[in-house]
Amino acid sequence: MHTMVAGYGVSKLYRLGTGSTAYQLLRERLMYALRHGFRPPPQEGTDFWALSDVSFTVGDGEVVGLIGKNGAGKSTLLKIISQITEPTVGEVHVYGRVASLLEVGIGFHPELTGRENVFLNGAILGMGRAEIRRKFDEIVSFSEVEKFIDTPVKRYSSGMYVRLAFAVAAHLESEILIVDEVLAVGDAQFQQKCLGKMRSIRSEGRSVIVVSHNMATVTSLCQRVVWLVEGRVKAEGPTAAVVGRYLSEGLQNDLVWTPRHATTEAFHYHSVSVVRGDTGEAVEAIPADAGVDVVIDFSINTSFSPGRIEVILRNDSGEVLLTTTSSDKYPQNYHAWTLGTHQWRVHIPPHLLAPGRYFLSVTEPCGGYDILRDNVLSFSVSEQNSLVARDGRQGKVAPQLEWTRA
Amino acid sequence: MHRVIKRRTGLARLDLDELWRYRELVGFLAWRDVVLRYKQTAIGVMWAFIRPFVTMVIFTVVFGRIAKLPSDGIPYPILTFAALLPWMFFSTAFTDAANTVVGNGHMISKIYFPRLVLPLASVAVGVIDFLVSMAFLVVIMVIYRFAPSPHIVFLPFFIILCAALTIGLGLWFAAWYVKYRDIRHLIPFIVQIGLYASPVAYSTSRIPEQWRFLYSLNPMVAVIDGFRWSILGRTPLYVPGLIAGTLITMVILFGGLYYFKQTEPRFADFI
Numbered sequence: 001m002h003t004m005v006a007g008y009g010v011s012k013l014y015r016l017g018t019g020s021t022a023y024q025l026l027r028e029r030l031m032y033a034l035r036h037g038f039r040p041p042p043q044e045g046t047d048f049w050a051l052s053d054v055s056f057t058v059g060d061g062e063v064v065g066l067i068g069k070n071g072a073g074k075s076t077l078l079k080i081i082s083q084i085t086e087p088t089v090g091e092v093h094v095y096g097r098v099a100s101l102l103e104v105g106i107g108f109h110p111e112l113t114g115r116e117n118v119f120l121n122g123a124i125l126g127m128g129r130a131e132i133r134r135k136f137d138e139i140v141s142f143s144e145v146e147k148f149i150d151t152p153v154k155r156y157s158s159g160m161y162v163r164l165a166f167a168v169a170a171h172l173e174s175e176i177l178i179v180d181e182v183l184a185v186g187d188a189q190f191q192q193k194c195l196g197k198m199r200s201i202r203s204e205g206r207s208v209i210v211v212s213h214n215m216a217t218v219t220s221l222c223q224r225v226v227w228l229v230e231g232r233v234k235a236e237g238p239t240a241a242v243v244g245r246y247l248s249e250g251l252q253n254d255l256v257w258t259p260r261h262a263t264t265e266a267f268h269y270h271s272v273s274v275v276r277g278d279t280g281e282a283v284e285a286i287p288a289d290a291g292v293d294v295v296i297d298f299s300i301n302t303s304f305s306p307g308r309i310e311v312i313l314r315n316d317s318g319e320v321l322l323t324t325t326s327s328d329k330y331p332q333n334y335h336a337w338t339l340g341t342h343q344w345r346v347h348i349p350p351h352l353l354a355p356g357r358y359f360l361s362v363t364e365p366c367g368g369y370d371i372l373r374d375n376v377l378s379f380s381v382s383e384q385n386s387l388v389a390r391d392g393r394q395g396k397v398a399p400q401l402e403w404t405r406a
Numbered sequence: 407m408h409r410v411i412k413r414r415t416g417l418a419r420l421d422l423d424e425l426w427r428y429r430e431l432v433g434f435l436a437w438r439d440v441v442l443r444y445k446q447t448a449i450g451v452m453w454a455f456i457r458p459f460v461t462m463v464i465f466t467v468v469f470g471r472i473a474k475l476p477s478d479g480i481p482y483p484i485l486t487f488a489a490l491l492p493w494m495f496f497s498t499a500f501t502d503a504a505n506t507v508v509g510n511g512h513m514i515s516k517i518y519f520p521r522l523v524l525p526l527a528s529v530a531v532g533v534i535d536f537l538v539s540m541a542f543l544v545v546i547m548v549i550y551r552f553a554p555s556p557h558i559v560f561l562p563f564f565i566i567l568c569a570a571l572t573i574g575l576g577l578w579f580a581a582w583y584v585k586y587r588d589i590r591h592l593i594p595f596i597v598q599i600g601l602y603a604s605p606v607a608y609s610t611s612r613i614p615e616q617w618r619f620l621y622s623l624n625p626m627v628a629v630i631d632g633f634r635w636s637i638l639g640r641t642p643l644y645v646p647g648l649i650a651g652t653l654i655t656m657v658i659l660f661g662g663l664y665y666f667k668q669t670e671p672r673f674a675d676f677i
Contacts, residue, residue: 014675026586083411083518085674092411102516109438111445116438123434124517 001059003095004176004207005081010090012051012076012231050076051231053090058176063198063208065222065239067215067246069254070375073231074211078102078178081209096175096207099125103180105165110154114145114164117153121168135171142193143167163190170197177201179210195221213359213375214316215243253357255282257376267307267365270297270341274360274379277347286379288386288398291350294360294377299341307365308334311346314359314375321358321396351400355383418667425520435527439502440534458494458539462487462546469607480638481550487543488637489606489630492568494539496626497597499532503576504593508583511677521670522663525576529569536565543637555639564632567655571625574659577666584669584676605630611641622647625655 051073058064066074079085081092082100107124108117118139122132132139140146143164145156153161177198198208198221212218218225218239225242227235235242256273275282277291286292294311308327315321324346327335360377363370383389387398444453465486503525507514510524547554583589601607604626613621621627622644628651635643 025588026582026592027588029586079515079674080411084515086411086413086671088413090412094409094411096407100517106513106516107438109442111442112438116441120434120438123431124513124519126428126519129430129434 001061003057003093004060004062005056005058005095005209006093007054007056007077007081008091008093010051010054010077010080010087010092011049012073012080012085013047013088014050015047049231051080051087051228054228054231054233055090056226056233056236058207058209060175060207061202061205062224063202063210063222065218065225066209066211066228067213067218067225067243068228068234070257071230072228074228075102075180076231077228078180078209078211082178094176097126097173098176098178099169099172099174100178101166101169101180102178104162104169108153108161108165111152113152114140114149114156118149118164118168121165125169125172127172131173139164139167139171142170142197159190166190166194170194175206177206177208179208181211181213213378215247216316219243253284253378253380255284255377255379257362257373259373259376266300266302268299268301269362269364269373270299272296272360272362272377274377277350284380285382285384287384288353288355288381288388289350289384292348292353292379292381294346294348296344296346296362297341298344300337300339303339307337307370309344309365310363310370312361312363312372313348314361315396316357316359319396321353349399351387352397353381354388354396354398355381355386414671418664418670420663420667421520425522428520428523431519431523432527432530435523436530436534439527439531454535454538455542458487458490458542461490461494465490465607480640481546481552483546484543484550484552485634485638486607487546488634491536491539491543492564492629492633493601493604493606493626495532495536496568496572496629497600498535499529499572500576500579501593501597502528502531503572504579504583504589506576507580507673508587508590508677515674515677521673522577522666525573525580525666529573529576532572533569554637555635557636557639559636561633561636564629564636567625567632567652568629570659571629571655574655574662577662578658581662581666581669584673600624600626605634609634609641610644610647618644619646619650622650623654625651625658627651628655 054073054077056064066077068074076085078100079102080087081094082098082102084100084102105117105121107121109120112120115136118136119129119132123129127135140149143160143166145160145164148156148160153164156164179198195217198210201208208221210218210221222239224237225235225239225246226233227242227246235245255275256271257269258271259269273282273295274286275293275295276286277293279290280293296309296311298309308325310323310325312323313321326344357378357380359375360379361372361374362376363372387393387400462483466482469482469486506524506528507521513519514521546552579589579593583593603621603624605613610618610621610627610631628648631641631644632648635641
């Protein structure tokens with residue numbers, strides 16, 4: 001087996017500014033220069049190592065999974081291999097053309113037609129015009145959107161959009177494919193098609209590096225897994241062994257999220273956590289009849305334009321199960337904020353969620369627009385006292401509904 | 407193909423062969439911006455003609471009729487348009503190029519491509535607009551039965567000079583903007599000041615002799631005077647100013663290229 005990608009002691013240091021952002025203001029830099037002359041200003045803020053001393057290899061024809069909690073450094077590692085950002089220390093050796101799919105449909109513009117977007121996206125992914133033209137029919141037929149190829153993609157359903165975007169990427173001629181959780185989108189049938197495509201890539205002797213939170217996907221796709229914890233390799237080896245350990249350590253759920261930095265000065269999340277709805281305890285597996293409370297602590301530091309917080313709940317296959325917002329009971333779709341610290345609570349009633357694992361995303365209002373903090377929390381609903389356990393019923397949710405005799 | 411990804415130390419390489427491999431992306435991005443502009447405005451393609459036309463009318467009325475600035479017997483619309491042509495190209499393409507890296511931040515944080523592609527695509531859009539305006543100038547000259555001077559053969563040089571200055575300054579500001587977000591407010595300000603500091607609405611002959619060289623340190627002076635000289639051919643070219651302007655443009659261009667390449671690996675960390 002030939003090595004296709006090899007990392008040697010890869011580390012990445014991020015410096016978080018005193019404010020919330022990596023970039024600065026020229027005004028502040030110039031004021032500093034006026035007072036202190038042209039000495040470089042002292043580095044303020046805190047350092048944090050997103051990756052420390054990570055080494056790995058990927059051989060040809062191998063699919064390697066990257067697993068770990070949010071913030072473990074998986075995305076940073078993919079960005080380094082994709083050459084989007086450089087490592088602070090260490091090296092990655094790449095033997096072949098890399099196609100990275102950290103997101104599907106980069107550069108897609110809603111006003112452009114499907115055909116126009118295929119060419120644009122293909123060019124961004126590094127394909128030439130002639131290459132795209134040659135593969136165009138194949139891409140379109142893979143995506144199953146033939147009828148709408150000359151329609152602006154703003155009229156597409158989200159499924160069609162994703163199918164077209166993935167189809168372009170799947171037809172890249174590369175020796176190494178890098179995929180970040182893209183399989184969490186699209187319907188089940190299309191997901192199967194994507195998995196099939198990735199297996200065929202492997203059988204052609206090409207390599208795949210895939211990040212996924214879905215252990216079923218990882219197990220069915222990968223021969224080897226690298227498990228990252230806080231930027232370090234915790235374990236590496238055959239999928240079954242590592243995934244087994246990952247799942248059995250009982251650490252797989254993130255019940256509390258405390259962001260490392262805020263996006264804006266005005267709004268700041270202190271923590272978001274998931275607890276039992278009845279007792280308020282933080283437990284790994286919440287009984288189905290206990291209900292789930294999402295507790296949101298945040299502060300408003302400057303007077304703030306109206307906004308709202310959104311909580312999005314996904315199930316284990318990545319499907320959005322529900323969205324709820326802090327302004328659901330307000331007719332104008334927003335509510336006024338007051339300065340100071342706040343604690344809000346969202347109650348998800350008992351029996352609504354079927355037993356299984358859930359991922360929670362929240363939005364961060366930034367005044368006028370929201371930033372999605374994706375999959376910041378995960379929790380499990382146990383089969384204890386669940387309706388599903390009682391009679392094995394079907395359905396993505398298992399609510400206990402009111403039956404009345406008419 | 408073997409590539410080593412590590413922290414770059416020392417000087418940046420220009421990597422022109424990689425840029426060449428991505429040349430089609432420049433075309434696609436420019437094409438996207440042009441297509442979108444015409445899809446998103448109700449008047450569509452007409453926009454490309456309306457903008458230079460309206461600007462020319464305003465300049466002609468305000469400076470030719472109201473302020474009655476001398477025109478040396480040249481029809482005022484042609485006199486202003488010969489200068490407006492490079493100025494509109496510079497101001498629009500420079501602004502777009504300066505904003506393009508932060509504006510496409512989403513792409514930068516998700517995929518690798520030589521980031522130089524972005525400002526180059528903005529300038530390419532400017533070139534398309536420039537060609538439309540150029541055709542417009544030809545129409546006006548036909549209407550006024552005004553024959554261009556024989557110096558017209560030198561026009562390509564001044565077009566290249568103008569493009570070089572636009573790219574160079576665009577690269578500096580695009581890279582600064584990634585690091586310093588208040589650059590955004592500086593960009594329109596520079597364009598505004600530049601309009602008054604360049605001989606767009608007036609002629610360089612109105613600058614007192616002793617200030618002439620200092621004035622020519624603004625490289626747009628060489629560009630605009632060059633356009634007027636090539637098209638209208640009346641006033642002689644001020645050679646020291648032309649040399650100074652060309653040299654300064656080269657410094658801005660190569661300095662900008664270098665600074666952009668030097669800071670490029672950290673763009674994704676700041677966005």
